[in-house]
Amino acid sequence: MTAIAKEFFHPMMETAKNQAGKICFDTFKQMALLSMEDICREIFRENQESIKIKKEPVAVRNLVNIFYTTLTLSNEKGFHTMSLRDLSSASGLSMGALYSYFSSKDELLEMIQKQGRRIVGKVLFDHLDAGASPREKMRTLIRVHLYLTEVMQPWFYFAYMETKNLDKTQRRRSIESELFTEQVFHDILLEGQRQGAYTAIDATLTAGAIKALLQDWYVKRWKYSRRRISVEAYAEFMISFVESAILAETPPA
Amino acid sequence: MTAIAKEFFHPMMETAKNQAGKICFDTFKQMALLSMEDICREIFRENQESIKIKKEPVAVRNLVNIFYTTLTLSNEKGFHTMSLRDLSSASGLSMGALYSYFSSKDELLEMIQKQGRRIVGKVLFDHLDAGASPREKMRTLIRVHLYLTEVMQPWFYFAYMETKNLDKTQRRRSIESELFTEQVFHDILLEGQRQGAYTAIDATLTAGAIKALLQDWYVKRWKYSRRRISVEAYAEFMISFVESAILAETPPA
DNA sequence: GTCTATATCTGGATAGAC
DNA sequence: GTCTATCCAGATATAGAC
Numbered sequence: 316m317t318a319i320a321k322e323f324f325h326p327m328m329e330t331a332k333n334q335a336g337k338i339c340f341d342t343f344k345q346m347a348l349l350s351m352e353d354i355c356r357e358i359f360r361e362n363q364e365s366i367k368i369k370k371e372p373v374a375v376r377n378l379v380n381i382f383y384t385t386l387t388l389s390n391e392k393g394f395h396t397m398s399l400r401d402l403s404s405a406s407g408l409s410m411g412a413l414y415s416y417f418s419s420k421d422e423l424l425e426m427i428q429k430q431g432r433r434i435v436g437k438v439l440f441d442h443l444d445a446g447a448s449p450r451e452k453m454r455t456l457i458r459v460h461l462y463l464t465e466v467m468q469p470w471f472y473f474a475y476m477e478t479k480n481l482d483k484t485q486r487r488r489s490i491e492s493e494l495f496t497e498q499v500f501h502d503i504l505l506e507g508q509r510q511g512a513y514t515a516i517d518a519t520l521t522a523g524a525i526k527a528l529l530q531d532w533y534v535k536r537w538k539y540s541r542r543r544i545s546v547e548a549y550a551e552f553m554i555s556f557v558e559s560a561i562l563a564e565t566p567p568a
Numbered sequence: 569m570t571a572i573a574k575e576f577f578h579p580m581m582e583t584a585k586n587q588a589g590k591i592c593f594d595t596f597k598q599m600a601l602l603s604m605e606d607i608c609r610e611i612f613r614e615n616q617e618s619i620k621i622k623k624e625p626v627a628v629r630n631l632v633n634i635f636y637t638t639l640t641l642s643n644e645k646g647f648h649t650m651s652l653r654d655l656s657s658a659s660g661l662s663m664g665a666l667y668s669y670f671s672s673k674d675e676l677l678e679m680i681q682k683q684g685r686r687i688v689g690k691v692l693f694d695h696l697d698a699g700a701s702p703r704e705k706m707r708t709l710i711r712v713h714l715y716l717t718e719v720m721q722p723w724f725y726f727a728y729m730e731t732k733n734l735d736k737t738q739r740r741r742s743i744e745s746e747l748f749t750e751q752v753f754h755d756i757l758l759e760g761q762r763q764g765a766y767t768a769i770d771a772t773l774t775a776g777a778i779k780a781l782l783q784d785w786y787v788k789r790w791k792y793s794r795r796r797i798s799v800e801a802y803a804e805f806m807i808s809f810v811e812s813a814i815l816a817e818t819p820p821a
Numbered sequence: 822g823t824c825t826a827t828a829t830c831t832g833g834a835t836a837g838a839c
Numbered sequence: 840g841t842c843t844a845t846c847c848a849g850a851t852a853t854a855g856a857c
Contacts, residue, residue, distance in 0.1 A: 368822065377822095393732050395648045398850060409824050414852070476732070479646045494791075519795065520805045527784035528777055535776075538747075542772065552773045559813040621840065630840095651832055662842050663834080673833070 336451065338442075338458045340547050344466060355379045358430055365422075367415040374416070380406050381416060382427060386469040394424060394477045424477060425485055431470045432492050438463050439499070449507030450558075456499065457529070457557070458550050464533040465546040471533045497522045504561065513561045521561060528553050589704065591695075591711045593800050597719060608632045611683055618675075620668040627669070633659050634669060635680060639722040647677060647730045677730060678738055684723045685745050691716050692749070702760030703811075709752065710782070710810070711803050717786040718799040724786040750775045757814065766814045774814060781806050 355378040359371060368374040384406040388397040399420060403410050417423045442459045444452065464471045478489050501522040507513035532539065532549055539549065608631040612624060621627040637659040641650040652673060656663050670676045695712045697705065717724045731742050754775040760766035785792065785802055792802065 370822085373822075391732075393646075393648065395646065396733070399852085400850075410852080411825075411854090412823050415822070418852095420851070476729075479644075479729070480649065516809075517805060520797070520802070521809070523784065523788075523791070524781055524806075524809060527780050527788075531776065531780035535780075538776065544773070549773070552770060553777075556769075556774070556777060556813045560809045623840085626840075652834085653832070664836090664843080665841050667834070668840070671834095 336455075338455060338462070340462050340465070340545075343459070343462045351379050351383065352376075354430060354434070355382065358426060362426065365418060377408060377412070378416060380408065381413065381423070385423065385427065386473055389477065390469055390472050394473070394480060421482070424480060427470070428474055428477070428481065428485060428489065431467070431474045432488065434467070434470075435463065435492070435496075439496070443499075448512070449503050449510060450512055450562075452503050453500070453507070453557075454554055456503070457525070457554055460496075460529050461532055461546055461550045461553070464529070468533050468536055472536065475530070475534055493526075497526045500525050507561070512563060514563050516561055521557075525557055528557070589708075591708060591715070593715050593718070593798075596712075596715045604632050604636065607683060607687070608635065611679060615679065618671060630661065630665070631669060633661065634666065634676075638676065638680065639726055642730065643722055643725050647726070647733055674735070677733060680723070681727055681730070681734065681738060681742065684720070684727045685741065687720065687723075688716065688745070688749075692752070696752075701765070702756050702763060703765055703815075705756050706753070706760070706810075707807055709756070710778070710807055713749075713782050714785055714799055714803045714806070717782070721786050721789055725789065728783065728787055746779075750779045753778050760814070765816060767816050769814055774810075778810055781810070 352375055356371070356375050359366060359374050359378060366374060368377070381402070384402055385394075385397070388401055388405060399410060399413060402408075403413060406413075417426065439456070439459065442455060444455065447455070474489070478486060481489060501518050504513060504516075504518040504521055508515060508518070532546070605628055608628050609624070612619060612627050612631055619627060621630070634655070637655055638647075638650070641654055641658060652663060652666060655661075656666060659666075670679065692709070692712065695708060697708065700708070727742070731739060734742060754771050757766060757769075757771040757774055761768060761771070785799070
């Protein structure tokens with residue numbers, strides 16, 4: 316597992332397109348940098364009643380430490396295998412201190428999962444451009460999704476691998492969130508078919524395939540790192556791979 | 569998680585093609601049925617020195633029970649979360665009895681992983697037809713891989729999700745095994761390109777994409793079950809999806 | 822707010838009766 | 840071959856000093 320970048324996207328950012336309307340990774344990254352600190356400040360404010368520490372600067376600093384360390388240790392060996400003693404010694408915080416930030420190990424898990432889902436929802440939503448053509452929408456969404464999962468890779472990997480450890484309610488949310496993303500692609504495919512830009516290929520199966528290819532990027536990150544494939548190279552490959560399957564032979568006027 | 573079929577493929581089977589050279593799921597399944605009992609008999613004979621029980625019929629019966637229960641419980645909640653007490657009460661065997669079949673929880677994990685890898689290797693190898701065209705090879709391999717993972721879904725899902733819990737050596741084996749499958753597809757792609765059947769698309773990325781689509785079938789089995797998509801329908805979709813990206817416009821004479 | 826010390830529990834593993 | 844009883848390491852969680 317690679318070291319975890321402490322900076323992440325700002326969920327409220329504007330879209331970052333160049334002249335050709337194509338989002339580039341660096342621009343995307345720079346335009347809307349959201350430090351892990353900002354994410355943790357949000358988490359703090361939301362959970363202020365359950366968190367015992369009241370001073371924001373202190374709390375935020377420690378939350379950054381806690382989440383950062385949790386993601387690192389868990390993505391190495393699994394959340395369940397990581398004991399709170401591990402977390403304590405790796406973070407430098409005592410057991411007692413940890414318990415001022417969450418009331419149980421399960422709550423810690425939930426906090427991370429919840430925040431992850433929220434950011435995805437926001438970022439994807441912010442980049443939906445109702446006016447664009449289906450083909451543009453599809454390309455943008457693939458890029459945005461890949462870039463987002465690239466910068467927040469540890470979060471996504473964690474969410475993916477630890478779904479099983481959630482309780483029923485949280486688990487359902489996680490599944491809903493997954494199906495929602497797929498639905499967005501599904502709808503774009505249908506719209507493209509209505510307009511004659513796409514062939515009559517099965518939209519459900521195709522949306523599933525797109526999702527699978529997107530997930531491969533963050534689930535098998537080690538493989539792509541080892542092969543020195545950049546996220547932008549993968550994005551371009553994915554777009555051409557998908558489009559060759561769905562683009563109509565003769566594009567409409 | 570669906571109930572686990574107790575019957576699996578025989579790894580030494582002949583290929584099961586119809587007139588058109590196309591492997592159909594039912595034929596594949598019937599031709600070479602390997603009951604879970606047979607797999608467990610193999611495991612028993614291989615581990616006879618470490619297994620304390622000496623009577624084959626007893627041992628095999630209990631091993632079936634143990635593996636079946638382990639896969640069911642683990643795929644629900646994770647191997648680590650499943651305590652041996654859970655396994656004991658769900659299987660009806662006492663703690664002491666369990667420990668006559670393996671010497672530690674980790675050994676149980678290894679036994680399952682190892683057997684899984686062996687069967688895959690055998691089945692894929694048996695279906696490699698050196699004489700066939702790249703296009704035929706690709707189609708056959710996609711179908712065989714999907715059919716195999718369909719019948720042994722719990723095994724594959726388990727292997728996929730529990731890789732993190734393996735020790736270094738076993739983990740490396742698991743990764744090697746994954747990369748090997750990808751390599752097979754990679755080589756077929758290169759061969760097809762040399763013969764002019766395939767376009768000059770990036771073979772490494774394409775092989776990775778094929779692997780991702782194959783894995784989606786058994787990792788997201790719940791999704792496809794819910795949508796009532798058969799393995800054959802998925803196979804045909806996948807083949808056409810992949811081929812549209814790699815087939816040369818004008819196939820060679 | 823943070824630490825140390827400790828209570829309490831859980832789960833892997835084993836010994837020895839049957 | 841299987842079971843019960845038990846041991847003990849290690850984990851979560853808390854209490855109370857500082």
